[in-house]
Amino acid sequence: MDSFRSRVKTPSLGLIFTTIIFSARQAAAHGGHNMNKVQEGEAFSPDPLDAILWIHILLMMLSFGIIFPTGMVLGIVRNRWHVPTQILGTVIAVPAYFLGHLHKGRAFAKNVHAGFANWLMLMLVVQVVFGIYLKFHITKGFHGKIRKVAVHGHGIVGKAMPVVAWVQMLFGGITALGFCRDDHLGQCLAHFIMGSAFIGYGIILTIIMLVGQVWLKRTGRSQEFFDSALIAAWGCVNTFTEHRWGGPWVANDLQHTTMGVIWWSAGLAGVWLSRKRDGSPKRNFIPGFVILMTGWAMSAHPQHLPVSTMVHTMFGYTLMAAGLARIIEVAFVCKDKNTISEDGDANSFQYIAPFLLYASGFLFMGATEEQMQLISNAGVDHVSYILVLYSFAFLIFLFVNMLLHLYAVNSAPAVPPKDNEEAERIPRMNGHTRGTDSRQIRDAEEFELEGLMSDDENPESPSTLGKNNEARVD
Numbered sequence: 001m002d003s004f005r006s007r008v009k010t011p012s013l014g015l016i017f018t019t020i021i022f023s024a025r026q027a028a029a030h031g032g033h034n035m036n037k038v039q040e041g042e043a044f045s046p047d048p049l050d051a052i053l054w055i056h057i058l059l060m061m062l063s064f065g066i067i068f069p070t071g072m073v074l075g076i077v078r079n080r081w082h083v084p085t086q087i088l089g090t091v092i093a094v095p096a097y098f099l100g101h102l103h104k105g106r107a108f109a110k111n112v113h114a115g116f117a118n119w120l121m122l123m124l125v126v127q128v129v130f131g132i133y134l135k136f137h138i139t140k141g142f143h144g145k146i147r148k149v150a151v152h153g154h155g156i157v158g159k160a161m162p163v164v165a166w167v168q169m170l171f172g173g174i175t176a177l178g179f180c181r182d183d184h185l186g187q188c189l190a191h192f193i194m195g196s197a198f199i200g201y202g203i204i205l206t207i208i209m210l211v212g213q214v215w216l217k218r219t220g221r222s223q224e225f226f227d228s229a230l231i232a233a234w235g236c237v238n239t240f241t242e243h244r245w246g247g248p249w250v251a252n253d254l255q256h257t258t259m260g261v262i263w264w265s266a267g268l269a270g271v272w273l274s275r276k277r278d279g280s281p282k283r284n285f286i287p288g289f290v291i292l293m294t295g296w297a298m299s300a301h302p303q304h305l306p307v308s309t310m311v312h313t314m315f316g317y318t319l320m321a322a323g324l325a326r327i328i329e330v331a332f333v334c335k336d337k338n339t340i341s342e343d344g345d346a347n348s349f350q351y352i353a354p355f356l357l358y359a360s361g362f363l364f365m366g367a368t369e370e371q372m373q374l375i376s377n378a379g380v381d382h383v384s385y386i387l388v389l390y391s392f393a394f395l396i397f398l399f400v401n402m403l404l405h406l407y408a409v410n411s412a413p414a415v416p417p418k419d420n421e422e423a424e425r426i427p428r429m430n431g432h433t434r435g436t437d438s439r440q441i442r443d444a445e446e447f448e449l450e451g452l453m454s455d456d457e458n459p460e461s462p463s464t465l466g467k468n469n470e471a472r473v474d
Contacts, residue, residue, distance in 0.1 A: 044175075049063065053099075195361040201357050223338070230285075288324070292320050306376075308376075
C-alpha cells in the first residue's frame with residue numbers, strides 16, 4: 001500500500017511544482033510591462049497607483065504580513081490549524097503575485113522589489129512542496145532520509161519567511177515612492193538596516209522575556225552576554241564602514257565612526273561582565289547604556305530640514321528612554337534576575353524597553369532625506385508624522401504579543417524551577433503530571449511540526465523556546 005501511495009502521490013508533487021514554477025515564469029515575463037512610460041532617469045511614470053496595484057499591496061500584506069506568521073506559530077506548537085492557515089495564505093498570495101504584474105496606471109523602472117519578489121515566491125513554492133510531501137507521511141525506504149531533510153527544511157524556510165517578507169515589504173514601499181536611488185542609496189541603506197535592526201532587537205527581547213526563559217537558562221548565559229557580543233560585532237563593522245578610509249571626512253562620518261568605536265568597546269566590557277566569578281551568568285547595565293548613548297548621539301545629528309531635525313531628535317529621545325528603561329529594569333526592577341514574577345511572567349515595566357525599540361526603529365526608518373523632503377513638501381508637521389510612526393510601532397508590538405500569546409497558550413513546556421527548589425509536579429490539562437527539569441526541557445526541544453509527521457517518528461529538531469508560566473526562573 002505504501003509503495004502504491006508513493007507511486008501515485010509523488011508524481012502529483014512534481015505536477016504541482018511544475019505548474020507553480022511555469023505560472024511564476026509566465027508572470028515574470030510580464031515584469032517589464034509599460035516600461036516605455038517611464039522617462040529615462042526616473043523611478044516611475046507620473047500615473048497614480050491604480051486599484052489593481054492597491055489590491056496587490058493589501059493582499060500581500062495580509063498573506064505575508066499576518067497569515068503566514070500566524071501559521072508559522074501554529075506550526076511551531078503543532079496545532080491542527082497550521083495547515084489550513086498556510087493554505088489560506090497561499091491561496092491569497094498567489095493571485096496577489098499575478099496582480100502585481102497585471103496592473104495599469106503607474107509603471108516602474110527596473111527595481112529591486114520586482115527582482116526580490118521571485119525569490120520570495122520561490123520560498124513559498126519550496127514551503128508548499130515540503131508541506132505536501134510531509135503530509136503524505138511516506139517513511140519507507142529512501143523516502144525516510146528525504147523526509148528528515150524535508151522536516152528540517154520546512155522549519156527553516158518557514159521561520160525565515162517573515163524576515164524575507166519584511167524586507168520585500170520595505171522594497172515595495174521604496175519602489176512605490178521612487179526612493180533610495182543614485183546618491184541616496186547609502187543613506188537609505190543605513191536608515192532601513194539600522195531601523196529594522198532596532199525593531200528586530202525589540203522583537204527578540206519580547207520573545208526572550210515572554211517565552212524564552214527555558215532556552216536562556218539552558219544556554220548558561222545571561223541575556224546581556226548575547227546583547228553585548230552582538231553590539232561588539234556591529235561596532236566593529238561600523239568602525240570600518242562608515243568612512244571611506246583614505247578620503248576626506250565628510251558630513252557625519254566622524255560621529256558614525258566614533259559610535260562604532262564605543263559600541264565594540266562597550267560590547268567587550270559587557271561580555272566580560274556577563275559572568276560571575278564562579279562562571280554563572282550575571283546581568284549588567286552595558287547594553288542599556290550603549291542604547292542610551294546611541295540615542296543621545298543620534299539626537300544631536302545636524303539635519304538639513306527642520307522637520308528632519310525634530311524627527312531625529314525624537315528618535316534619539318526614544319532610544320535614550322529605551323536604554324534607561326533597560327538599565328532600570330535590570331538593576332532595580334528585576335535586581336539582576338530574569339524575572340521577579342512568581343509564575344515566570346514578565347513584570348509590566350519590562351515591556352517598556354522593547355516597545356521603545358520598536359518605536360525607535362520606525363522613527364529611524366522614517367527619517368531618510370527623501371522621506372523628510374516629501375513630508376516637508378506636503379506640509380505635514382513633525383508631531384503628526386511622529387504620532388503616525390508610533391502608531392505603526394504599537395501595531396507591530398500588538399501583533400508580536402498576540403503571536404507570542406498564541407504560542408504560550410498552545411505549548412506544553414514550562415520553565416524549570418530555581419536550582420535550590422524541588423521540581424514541582426504540576427498537573428497538565430489531561431490530568432498527568434510534569435516531573436523533572438530534564439523532562440520539561442526535553443518537551444521544549446520537540447520539533448514543531450507534529451501535524452506533518454507520522455506517529456512512529458521521533459522528532460529531533462529543537463523548538464528552542466518555552467513558555468514562562470508555571471514556575472519561576474532567575
